[in-house]
Amino acid sequence: MTTPTSDQTTGWIMVLPALACVAVFSLYPAMDSFVLSLYRLYVTLPGLEASFIGFGNYEQLFQDPVAHQAFLTTLGFVLLSTTFEILLGTGIALVIHERFKGRGWVRGAVLIPWAIPTVVASQMWRFLANDQYGAINFVLFGDRVNAYIPWLADPWTAFGVIVMVDVWKTSSFAGLLVLAGLQVIPDGIYDAARIDGATAWQRFWHITLPLLKPALLAALLFRTIDAFRVFDLVFVMTQGGPGDATQVIQFYGYKTLFTEGRVGYGTTISVTVFVATLLLSLLYLLTVGSKLLERERT
Amino acid sequence: MLLLTFVSAIHESSAGQTRNANTVPRVLRFVTWKADQPAVWDKAIQRFEHAYPHIRVEREIAPHSSTAYHDLLTQKLKNRDDSFDLFLMDVTWPAEFAAAGWALPLDDYFPRNAREKFLPATIAASMYARRIYGVPSRIDSGMLYYRKDLLEKYGFSPPATWHDLVHQARTILEGEHPTHPLLRGYSGQFQQYEGLVCDMLEFVGSHNGSLLTEDGTRSNLAAPESMQAVRFVREQIVQRIATAAVLTYQEPESLAVFVQGKAVFHRNWPYAWGLANDPRHSKIVGAVGVTTLPHFAHGSSVSALGGWLYGISAYSHHPDDAWTFIAFMTSPAMQKHFAVHASLAPARIALYADPEVLRVNPQYTALFPVFQTSRPRPRTPVYPIISHILQRYFSRVLAFPETDIVEEAQEADRRINWFLELAAGTRF
Numbered sequence: 001m002t003t004p005t006s007d008q009t010t011g012w013i014m015v016l017p018a019l020a021c022v023a024v025f026s027l028y029p030a031m032d033s034f035v036l037s038l039y040r041l042y043v044t045l046p047g048l049e050a051s052f053i054g055f056g057n058y059e060q061l062f063q064d065p066v067a068h069q070a071f072l073t074t075l076g077f078v079l080l081s082t083t084f085e086i087l088l089g090t091g092i093a094l095v096i097h098e099r100f101k102g103r104g105w106v107r108g109a110v111l112i113p114w115a116i117p118t119v120v121a122s123q124m125w126r127f128l129a130n131d132q133y134g135a136i137n138f139v140l141f142g143d144r145v146n147a148y149i150p151w152l153a154d155p156w157t158a159f160g161v162i163v164m165v166d167v168w169k170t171s172s173f174a175g176l177l178v179l180a181g182l183q184v185i186p187d188g189i190y191d192a193a194r195i196d197g198a199t200a201w202q203r204f205w206h207i208t209l210p211l212l213k214p215a216l217l218a219a220l221l222f223r224t225i226d227a228f229r230v231f232d233l234v235f236v237m238t239q240g241g242p243g244d245a246t247q248v249i250q251f252y253g254y255k256t257l258f259t260e261g262r263v264g265y266g267t268t269i270s271v272t273v274f275v276a277t278l279l280l281s282l283l284y285l286l287t288v289g290s291k292l293l294e295r296e297r298t
Numbered sequence: 299m300l301l302l303t304f305v306s307a308i309h310e311s312s313a314g315q316t317r318n319a320n321t322v323p324r325v326l327r328f329v330t331w332k333a334d335q336p337a338v339w340d341k342a343i344q345r346f347e348h349a350y351p352h353i354r355v356e357r358e359i360a361p362h363s364s365t366a367y368h369d370l371l372t373q374k375l376k377n378r379d380d381s382f383d384l385f386l387m388d389v390t391w392p393a394e395f396a397a398a399g400w401a402l403p404l405d406d407y408f409p410r411n412a413r414e415k416f417l418p419a420t421i422a423a424s425m426y427a428r429r430i431y432g433v434p435s436r437i438d439s440g441m442l443y444y445r446k447d448l449l450e451k452y453g454f455s456p457p458a459t460w461h462d463l464v465h466q467a468r469t470i471l472e473g474e475h476p477t478h479p480l481l482r483g484y485s486g487q488f489q490q491y492e493g494l495v496c497d498m499l500e501f502v503g504s505h506n507g508s509l510l511t512e513d514g515t516r517s518n519l520a521a522p523e524s525m526q527a528v529r530f531v532r533e534q535i536v537q538r539i540a541t542a543a544v545l546t547y548q549e550p551e552s553l554a555v556f557v558q559g560k561a562v563f564h565r566n567w568p569y570a571w572g573l574a575n576d577p578r579h580s581k582i583v584g585a586v587g588v589t590t591l592p593h594f595a596h597g598s599s600v601s602a603l604g605g606w607l608y609g610i611s612a613y614s615h616h617p618d619d620a621w622t623f624i625a626f627m628t629s630p631a632m633q634k635h636f637a638v639h640a641s642l643a644p645a646r647i648a649l650y651a652d653p654e655v656l657r658v659n660p661q662y663t664a665l666f667p668v669f670q671t672s673r674p675r676p677r678t679p680v681y682p683i684i685s686h687i688l689q690r691y692f693s694r695v696l697a698f699p700e701t702d703i704v705e706e707a708q709e710a711d712r713r714i715n716w717f718l719e720l721a722a723g724t725r726f
Contacts, residue, residue: 043376044394044679045721065709066690131543132480132555146479150543155697241490242545242697244690258369260683261376261398 030274037268043261050264057268067269069244070252073159077248078227081166085223086216088167089174094208096175097182110172118169122236125165126152129237155245158238162246165233170226174219181215182208221284225277249273323347323354326619327382329371332362334569335640342635346626353619363548364388364492368682375400375611383614384624386606387432389423390492390675390685395609396426397679402610403429407621419672420645424607426677432607433628434645436568436636439601439672440500441665443556443564443574446587448474456589460504460530463563463592467539470562483539485552485561490693493548495675495685496602497565498692501527503600503673504593509688510676510714515722517714519691520707527594528695529703536696539563545697557582565591567604571659572641588661590668603672605645643669680721687713 037057041050061067096107113121128135131150141147152158185208193203231250234240240247240255250273257266333339343355360367371385375398387395395401408430413421420434442463444456448470457463467483474481487493499509507524510517518524536544544552549566556564557573557580564570573579574586593599608624610617626632630649636642637655643662649655650666676684691710695701 042680042720043372044398044682046398047723048720131541131546132560150541150546153542153545153697238546239489239491241689241693243490243694243701245697255686258373259365260680260686261372261394262683 030271033267033271033274036263037271039264041263043263053264057265058272060265061268061272066244066247067249067252070247070249073244073246074228074230074248074250076159077163077166077230078224080163081170081227082220082223084163084167085171085174086178086220088171089176089219090178090212090216092172092175093178093182094204097179110175112172113169114172114176116169118232119236121169122165122233125161125168126237129161152238153242155242158242158246162230162233162237165237166227166230170223174223177219177222178212178215181212181218185211217284217287221281224280224284228277228280229273323352324616324619326353326355326384326616326623327358328355328623329358329360329374329382329385331360331364331367331386334362334573338636338640341639342627342632345632345635346623349626350622353622355623358382362550372398372400375613378613380611380613380615382611383616384608384610384620386435387609388492389420389438389603389605389607390677390681392424392431392607392609393426393677394679394681396429396431400612401431402612402614402617403431404433404610404621405429407625408433415647416645417647417669419603419670419674420605420607423603423605423674423677432609433624435606435608435628436633436642437645437669437672438567438569438604438606438643439665439668440496440565440591440604441568441601441668442589442591443566443570444587444589445559445562445582445585447585448562449587456587457563457592460501460534460592460594464534464539467562471539480560482541482555482561484535484544484563484565485540485547485555486535486544486565487547487549487552488536488540488544488693488696489546489548490689491548492685492689494692495688496604498528498531498688499602499673499675500565500591500600501531504591504597505530506594506597510718514676514678515718517711517718519688519714520704520711525703525707528692528707530594532696532699532703537699545693568643568659568665569641571661572639588665590665599668601668601672603674678718678721680717683717684714687717 038052038054039050040048040053040056042048092110096103096110100106116124127133129151131137131148131153134148134151136151137148140149149157151161189207189211190203193207198206229250230248231254234246234248234251235254238246240251249269253266253269253273256262256269260266330339343357347354360370368388368391372394374382375395387401392401396403413430416434417437420437421430424430424432424434442456449456449466452466452470452473454466454469457466464483471481471483487497495509502508502524505523505527507521507527508518509524536542547555549570552564553566553570553573555561556566556570559581571586571588575583577583580586590599591601608628610620610624614620628645630646633642633644633646633649634652634655637644637649638658641659643659644650644655650662650669656662675681678684687710691706695703695706
């Protein structure tokens with residue numbers, strides 16, 4: 001009865017509220033930020049007056065050694081934390097996918113780190129890493145108090161602790177995504193493999209892993225983008241120190257924009273992070289998306 | 299005629315409201331930080347509300363850290379938020395707040411003759427472009443706390459130079475370590491944050507170096523006097539008599555080490571005196587000494603100027619009420635309240651002769667010259683930017699012992715000069 005055109009109209013009307021939300025809360029701020037990033041604007045120097053400088057802020061960003069270092073630190077953080085999170089997450093998913101007594105409890109318990117607000121978790125780990133009363137030192141060295149290590153004082157261990165806390169906190173989230181992937185693999189395939197005499201390892205390598213790929217990629221996508229925007233961990237635990245060793249790009253952007261009042265330059269950093277995550281998402285969508293479509297067609 | 303009656307009715311009702319002010323107090327909103335001694339603040343505000351029942355003070359408590367508080371406050375001011383009336387400013391903020399138009403000039407409220415009652419350093423910190431934007435609530439200066447009992451045991455008197463301090467610390471550690479393995483020589487603030495600038499300013503300044511040149515137009519970090527002091531801190535303090543853990547300390551952490559009896563020397567602000575002698579917080583009550591910070595052989599002692607100023611928001615609808623509150627809180631009686639109950643050093647000169655203040659804080663007599671000569675951090679509207687560059691420089695050379703101090707100092711100089719020129723209008 002309805003023509004395709006009126007179907008389309010109904011469709012547009014239905015998605016209009018969602019589109020309006022996206023336009024007002026995402027598109028407009030993003031565009032506005034982009035425009036701001038083309039200005040030289042210092043809140044504390046009103047005498048300078050906001051002047052349009054085209055891509056001057058971007059040029060400055062590409063020559064800013066502090067920004068370079070922050071980008072590299074962020075990349076290192078993303079690489080290490082996502083790798084460990086996917087590996088651990090897969091392990092967690094495989095365990096809580098099995099049927100065993102008390103599985104419900106274990107599944108719930110695994111999610112606790114992820115459910116704690118990052119600020120609280122970071123504060124907790126800051127205490128745990130303390131050089132005097134930190135539980136990490138107690139567990140490692142017990143009574144030998146002279147061996148206690150101030151974990152956040154050394155550039156390398158401080159960076160390691162930040163990565164470790166992120167892994168501790170979000171592996172279970174990656175695990176949850178992988179678990180969803182596990183649950184759609186039909187049991188029949190495993191039964192057939194078992195009848196053919198496949199070992200547990202062979203079943204994992206030849207059945208589970210290939211079929212799990214889309215879920216793994218989805219987990220990777222979420223974790224990469226999230227890790228790229230890491231902020232609260234650093235804000236609470238190290239303030240970017242010591243010596244900028246844990247200064248990630250979002251924290252640098254925060255400092256320039258909020259503390260220093262360099263609106264134009266700070267926004268430029270935010271826009272750059274936005275573009276970087278957008279490109280990452282597109283890249284993943286192209287690979288994961290095509291994989292998903294392939295599966296639907298077959 | 300009807301209109302006229304109506305208008306006069308409105309007029310009457312508003313006049314009635316003013317008369318009934320006793321029953322419905324006006325609300326004054328005060329943005330402040332989480333205090334070290336909250337009970338002393340609560341008491342002070344109770345006393346104000348008792349004296350001025352028509353004004354009620356509502357506090358918005360921001361984080362303890364100066365930078366976190368700065369970011370929260372300036373975010374509100376950038377948005378021209380008119381929901382609060384007054385705030386506390388760190389001594390480094392008036393230039394920024396004045397240039398941005400956030401703080402109300404107080405010249406009419408706070409005339410020259412009233413300012414003369416305050417320590418000149420605190421008044422100078424409140425000024426920008428010859429107008430005044432703040433009223434000093436107290437003065438903070440860096441000072442050296444030490445363990446009287448340990449120094450006496452080894453026959454030392456408080457160190458005059460930094461080299462003396464290192465020598466005394468090492469001697470005491472050598473003797474004490476068998477029985478007290480956790481004892482360290484020194485505890486201070488070396489995390490990458492604002493406090494690092496204060497601690498380093500003191501080392502650099504007492505070596506005849508400085509952060510900026512005397513006229514304040516150029517960065518002076520690569521001057522040999524400045525760099526040698528930094529090298530001394532890296533080689534003799536941070537990795538030697540203090541443990542590397544000081545690189546993670548702000549004031550509370552460093553004070554905790556000292557009051558637990560785990561440090562011979564400790565650098566902090568005046569408030570530490572009260573806490574170090576409070577048996578609820580401290581294991582070293584009665585064993586605490588405090589004196590002027592040491593200096594290098596050819597220099598003289600330098601204390602960083604800190605402290606907090608009351609300011610009125612340019613967007614406040616009740617500047618007169620805000621002034622009433624500020625005048626009360628900075629009165630001799632209230633500065634005495636804070637000095638006696640929280641060891642906050644008064645900004646008013648006369649209180650340094652007050653017997654009750656001196657009974658609780660006998661160290662003020664000896665330290666009064668320190669309060670008078672404290673050295674300010676750079677005064678410029680771009681100070682937050684300069685501070686970040688300084689923090690990065692100091693933290694890098696202290697945390698990475700292999701960095702080349704000359705290179706790092708020159709790089710920091712170059713960047714600081716760029717922003718100083720921008721602020722001065724010579725770069726554009």
